[in-house]
Amino acid sequence: MDLETLEKHLDASPLLQAHKQYFLNLAQPVVAIRLGTSKGQPLESRFGGRPMVPAGFAWPEHPDGHYLFVGQINFAELPDGPGRPAELPTSGLLSLFYGLDEDDAIFWRDEDYLKAFYWPDTSDMHEIQAPHHWVTDSRALQFENGIDIPRHEELRQDWPVDFDELHDGFDTLEESGALPRDYLLGRPSWDSLGYDPTPDPEEYPSGSHWRSLLTLQSHEEFNWCWQDGARLMAFIEDDKLRAKDFGRLQVDCG
Structure with a gap:
């Protein structure tokens, strides 16, 4: 969604227009x-397929099963321009893997459920074979810079109007594609939660603020079923993102 789309949405409702600046x-x-x-x-x-990795990379493992390849983000492909988020790298490859085992022993809120590897230099990389049979076909990705607003009551404490009057409007923006269901940064969005999934600084003390890094809907073609077909939300600490350190992510699903 761009600023013009948001303004048109707000101007179409007298209730929202009265609080447009908010x-x-x-x-x-x-x-x-x-x-x-x-x-x-x-x-x-791309999502799916086989990851590109540097020499010496070992496929990640966890005690109860395998990691599966989610996909990779080549930051050089993100659109340039004034709308490009300054927090994201301008180059390099981010590769993502999530934990899976057939007995559900690993949980999405467990530490390292989602593992990320960032390589600034992509000049000497090769495709690696997964050590398991859960490999899907790949799909290339396209990106679009835009803006996001909170879509859920739990993300704010100061709504100027009854949130029930906003709910249908947010659903309409999602259904039209103006508010994406797969995206980087922005704010988390979910299907079934009744709380803000952003990590609590008291639970994960580090002195840094946590923020949304990645939100993904379930996709049948990649065998992604985040909590009964809902969404995966990955969070990163502000200072880690600025340092291009993706080694510690926290996840919730719903």
Whole structure:
């Protein structure tokens, strides 16, 4: 969603227009992730397939089963321009893996459920074979810079109107694609939770603020079923994101 789309949405409702500046002040940069129609090439941003890794990389493991490849983000492919989030790297490859075992012994809120590896230099990488049979076809990704606003009552304490009157409008924006369901940054969005999933600093003390890094809906073609077909939300600490350190992510699903 761009600023013009948000303003049109607000202006279409007398209730929202009366609080237009409040909602404009909530806007944050977001990068929408769209599935392309083609198979992803080796160093392209893509979901599924086989990851590109540097020499010496060992496929991640956990005590109860395997990690599965989610996909990779080539930051050089994110659109340039004034809407590009300054927090994200301008180059390099981010590769994501999630934990899975057939007995559900690993839980999405467990530490290291989602593992991320960032490589600034992509000049000497190769495709690696998974040590298991859960490999899906790849789909290239396309990106679109935009803005995001909170979509859930739990994300704010100061709504100027009854949130029930906002709910249908947010659903309409999602259904139209103006508010994406797969995206980088922005704010978390979910299907079934009744709380703000952003990590509590008291539970994860570090002195740094946690923020949304990645939100993904379930996709049948990649065998993603985040809590009965809902969404995965990954969070990162502000200072870690600025340092391009993706080694510690916290996840919730719902």
